[in-house]
Amino acid sequence: MVAVIHTSNRLRAVLQYNENKLEQGHAECISAINYPKDADALSFDQKLNRIQRQLALNKRTKVNTVHVSLNFDPSEKLSKEQLAEISKSYLKGIGFEKQPALVYEHRDAGHPHVHIVTTNIKADGSRISLHNLGKNQSEKTRKEIEVDFGLVKAQDRKAQEFTLKPVSIKAEYGRSETKKAIANVLEKVLNDYKFTTMGELNAVLNHYNVAADIGSEDSRIRKNNGILYRVLDKDGNRVGVPIKASDFHFKPTHRNLKVRFLFNEMNPNRTKDSLRIRNSIDFTLYGKQxxxxxxxxxxxxxxxxxxxxxxxxxxxxxxxxxxxxxxxxxxxxxxxxxxxxxxxxxxxxxxxxxxxxxQKSQRIGLDVGQSAGAGNVYHAGNGSSLENDKSLDSLLSPVKDGEYTPHQLKKPKRKKQKGFSMGF
Known part of the structure; x- marks a missing residue:
């Protein structure tokens, strides 16, 4: 399991991001933790108002919204109930077990994952520190959850999905025979990656210090639809003697690449693959300035x-x-x-x-933290209840100006000095 934490002061935007996924059929709200109603019985305004009421207890804290994604190995088939239980355990581990939280299962990527929307403002108006939340709390919690729920361990897949580093093959001029080094990179990239243009192909090849050169506008290479493959140095400069595409036994020529471009364009997984990139960008930028x-x-x-x-x-x-x-x-x-x-x-x-x-964005995985405060108004699963239906409904109603602010958070009033002032 891998956890990613984003923090901000834009609760509505974060919630809207997940609700948009829900409306598009790409997500489902599977749990409403410390809410007086089940997730499927809540409207958007009720989801928003419950957390906003907590935010109103501490107007001095600017960063008050926490958005977490928990990502699981593609091989894992987890039910909604399991995902909800894992999310609840994670929140407890990082000290957020008494906080109102919404859990969304997203289904628009190639791996199971959930998004959690919550706040670090507690029911007594104090705040949970977000400093090094990932480093000091989340990693230990993640490891414990992997053991408790029998999940694929992130560390065991370090070289694959979770550290997400590309393969360690690089053509380095002067260290290996140029043609052989380029061939190793080309075979790996052409067989493993899905690209549809020369520019997309070069985006991958350049990562491995190789470039496909089709020549300038009026060059003989361009006129003859040829390709030269070159080695790049660490600064991206071309070095060494270029190798013609036809010199390789697997013929990575312009004509053959066009066929591969078309094949990749028609790949049925391409739309799903594009969603993962868009989601990663949106998750990073949505509601942030x-x-x-x-x-x-x-x-x-x-x-x-x-x-x-x-x-x-x-x-x-x-x-x-x-x-x-x-x-x-x-x-x-x-x-x-x-x-x-x-x-x-x-x-x-x-x-x-x-x-x-x-920066208010953290990547995590990290330590069981201290319990996050006491005195929450409502805590699901422990038999707590509010005095009556009216008080339950008040949790989901909008916040009004001038509502209660905890005494310890109020600014002390200045006392007027007694005496006379003389003006001239």
Missing amino acids: NVSLPRLIDILQKDGIDTVIRKNEEGLLYGITYCDHRTRSVFNGSALGKQYSAKGIAERCIEDPFSLHQ
């Missing part, structure tokens, strides 16, 4: 998606390609939709990057 392009690239890389960007001489972004090493699929940004194109991503990201300590 503080994510820079470098930060987005870093987060996607941790999820197994390399982002290849192209800029002009003025430094303006004009192209973007995503290479998903988990599904072995490659997509130009515009193929995923306008908001995932170079222009769309530039509009959704901030221009200047924030420093790491300012």
Whole structure:
């Protein structure tokens, strides 16, 4: 199991992200923890109002919304009941067992996963610290859950799905015979990855220090539909003698690649593969206004998606390609939709990057934390109940201005000094 935590101050946007998936038929709300009603009996406003009422108890804390995704191995077939129980155990492990939380099962990716929406504001108005939440709480909890529920351990799949690093074959000029090194990379990429254009193919090949060169506009290579395969150094510069496509026994020629492009375009899994990339981008950017392009690239890389960007001489972004090493699929940004194109991503990201300590997005997996506070108004599963139906309904009603703020959170009033003031 792998856990990813995002924190923000945009509860409505986070909730809307999951509700949109629900409306599209790609998700289901399978559990409402510490809610007075079952998940299937709650409207959108009731889901929102329950957590908003808790947020209203502490208006000083700006980062008050926690959005967690729990990701499981593709081989695991988990029921809704199991996913709900795992989610509840995870929240308890990180100290959120008394917090109101909504659990959504998402079904739009190639692996089972759930999203949890909750808050770090407790029922007494105090807050649960989010500092190093992943490092100090989640990893230990994750490991315990893997044992308790018999899940595939993330560490056992480290080289595959969970660390999401590409295969460690790289053509390095001067270290191996050029043609053999390029052939090793080409055979691996052509057989394993799904690409539909020369640009998408190069996005993968460049990752392994290889480039497919079709020549400039008026070059003899371009006119003859030829391809030269070259080795790149660590800075992306071409080095060594290029090898013609026809020199390889498996003939990675322009003509044969066109056939492969068409075959990959018609792959029935391509739509599903594109959903995983879109979801990863949306999960990172949805409802946030503080994510820079470098930060987005870093987060996607941790999820197994390399982002290849192209800029002009003025430094303006004009192209973007995503290479998903988990599904072995490659997509130009515009193929995923306008908001995932170079222009769309530039509009959704901030221009200047924030420093790491300012980022409100964490990747995790991590330690059983301390219990998260006491005095919650309602706690599912322990026999607690509210005094009457009226108080139950109040949890799901909108927050009104001027409602109760805990005494310890109120700012002390300034005392007026007695005496006379003389003016001249």
